[in-house]
Amino acid sequence: MTRPILALVLFLTASAAAADVAAIAKNASEWRAQNEGAILSEFSDLLAIPNLASDAENIARNADAISASCTRRGLSVRLLRIAGAPPLVVAELHVPDATRTIGFYAHYDGQPVDRARWKSDPWKPVMRDVEGNEIDWQKAKSVDSEWRIYARSAGDDKAPIIGMLAGLDALHHSGRQPAVNLMFVFEGEEEAGSPHLAGYLAKYPEVLRPDAWVLCDGPVHQSRQMELFFGARGTLDLELTVYGPGKGLHDGHYGNWVPNPIVQLTHLLDSMRDENGRILIKGFYADAKTPTPAELEAISKIPDVEPALRREFAILATESVGKKLNEAIMYPALNLRGIQAGHVGDQASNTIQTEARASIDFRLVPDETPASVKALVERHIEGEHYKIVRETPDAHTRATNAKVVKLEWGSGYPPARTSLDLPLSKEIADLMTEAGHPPVRLPTVGGSIPMYLFQQPDNRPVIGLPIANHDDNQHAENENLRLQNLWDGIEIYATLFAGLSAD
Numbered sequence: 280m281t282r283p284i285l286a287l288v289l290f291l292t293a294s295a296a297a298a299d300v301a302a303i304a305k306n307a308s309e310w311r312a313q314n315e316g317a318i319l320s321e322f323s324d325l326l327a328i329p330n331l332a333s334d335a336e337n338i339a340r341n342a343d344a345i346s347a348s349c350t351r352r353g354l355s356v357r358l359l360r361i362a363g364a365p366p367l368v369v370a371e372l373h374v375p376d377a378t379r380t381i382g383f384y385a386h387y388d389g390q391p392v393d394r395a396r397w398k399s400d401p402w403k404p405v406m407r408d409v410e411g412n413e414i415d416w417q418k419a420k421s422v423d424s425e426w427r428i429y430a431r432s433a434g435d436d437k438a439p440i441i442g443m444l445a446g447l448d449a450l451h452h453s454g455r456q457p458a459v460n461l462m463f464v465f466e467g468e469e470e471a472g473s474p475h476l477a478g479y480l481a482k483y484p485e486v487l488r489p490d491a492w493v494l495c496d497g498p499v500h501q502s503r504q505m506e507l508f509f510g511a512r513g514t515l516d517l518e519l520t521v522y523g524p525g526k527g528l529h530d531g532h533y534g535n536w537v538p539n540p541i542v543q544l545t546h547l548l549d550s551m552r553d554e555n556g557r558i559l560i561k562g563f564y565a566d567a568k569t570p571t572p573a574e575l576e577a578i579s580k581i582p583d584v585e586p587a588l589r590r591e592f593a594i595l596a597t598e599s600v601g602k603k604l605n606e607a608i609m610y611p612a613l614n615l616r617g618i619q620a621g622h623v624g625d626q627a628s629n630t631i632q633t634e635a636r637a638s639i640d641f642r643l644v645p646d647e648t649p650a651s652v653k654a655l656v657e658r659h660i661e662g663e664h665y666k667i668v669r670e671t672p673d674a675h676t677r678a679t680n681a682k683v684v685k686l687e688w689g690s691g692y693p694p695a696r697t698s699l700d701l702p703l704s705k706e707i708a709d710l711m712t713e714a715g716h717p718p719v720r721l722p723t724v725g726g727s728i729p730m731y732l733f734q735q736p737d738n739r740p741v742i743g744l745p746i747a748n749h750d751d752n753q754h755a756e757n758e759n760l761r762l763q764n765l766w767d768g769i770e771i772y773a774t775l776f777a778g779l780s781a782d
């Protein structure tokens with residue numbers, strides 16, 4: 280076959296596939312339009328079950344309700360259990376001829392609520408229009424996609440669960456099969472910090488080992504465009520305490536003779552980080568990957584929301600001079616969370632304090648690890664002539680060292696990043712685009728989520744695909760989901776299920 284003909288054949292197959300993808304999305308959209316009442320009923324019923332991870336009885340009811348919804352759709356469901364943890368719901372669909380399994384993750388627990396701040400009961404779902412008027416949607420003739428359903432976890436993170444199930448229904452009713460094996464994994468304690476997720480992944484490696492993971496959690500981009508994220512920063516906490524004299528001293532009698540721990544601490548912090556966010560600890564950037572050309576290109580296409588954010592936050596300048604937000608978060612950060620020492624205002628006293636404390640959180644990027652960062656920080660602090668201790672120092676330690684600092688490290692966890700150049704990364708973005716929902720591609724999110732757990736042990740691709748509106752009030756009062764986001768999610772899930780290549 281000569282090259283032009285080969286090119287033509289490739290073009291025709293590619294465009295045929297594209298047309299098919301558009302048809303999948305269109306069918307899903309049509310099916311959804313005819314079944315909005317049923318979708319919202321199932322969503323509303325799930326939202327009505329209280330879902331704090333610590334509320335064992337209700338969290339089990341959530342797991343049971345989701346299991347029943349999956350079983351009804353012909354999925355094979357297992358409730359995995361670890362003592363003291365909410366069950367992990369795993370629902371699978373095996374497709375003949377498919378050799379690839381894609382895991383879709385969401386969580387069914389929610390953040391604690393401050394009921395006094397909610398307009399209505401967080402576990403009695405209410406529909407409201409854009410003006411905030413309550414709507415009796417079950418009696419309404421049609422559903423407005425700008426309406427929002429208000430309840431805890433409407434956005435974070437029950438919407439994707441309902442979206443995926445509705446996406447399966449939409450496929451089924453248009454006579455289509457998923458093209459890949461599907462594994463749905465629903466966690467019940469994400470908002471409590473996922474204390475057993477590592478345990479589940481370790482205990483059930485033969486179950487929880489899809490070829491790639493799609494994490495359906497979080498809100499979409501502030502521009503309302505759909506979004507994919509390919510990484511998350513790791514995290515590591517540090518508490519530092521610098522010690523002065525063994526008792527508080529008159530700062531007139533002893534000032535500029537007895538060392539002042541507040542001054543020592545601020546100088547130590549100054550030696551670690553400048554005003555532009557640059558970390559001054561030697562070697563800190565050696566392990567930090569610089570953005571790839573594909574990542575820089577994706578960043579350049581992210582809609583510019585920075586002027587709006589500056590207005591909203593009432594700031595003029597930003598720390599990372601010349602770098603956009605999404606490029607700045609590709610690098611590690613040293614955030615100063617707080618300083619505590621002495622007193623100010625009415626409480627101020629002329630005293631040289633006995634100690635001064637600071638609290639720091641580091642955000643890590645590949646290939647940094649908590650251990651590598653710890654080592655660099657401690658070497659730096661020793662280079663500033665400090666004696667590092669792990670417990671509160673006794674008088675002897677203080678009397679025999681010019682500068683003493685106690686370091687208390689949190690356990691932290693490593694960062695994760697999936698390459699934008701992977702075939703799967705491109706495939707998902709292309710499918711969403713063909714379905715009419717071109718995604719903003721964030722090479723990483725700035726915050727920390729334990730994506731690395733899903734990557735282990737052999738660096739599996741992990742891609743984030745949130746569907747909730749950015750203004751969904753997640754974690755706060757009056758959490759909500761804009762219906763159009765659920766509708767878009769259904770189309771996207773149906774398109775991925777049926778459009779991803781089988782191998």
Ligand SMILES: [Zn+2]
Binds near residue numbers: 386435436469496497
């Ligand atoms: Zn979440």
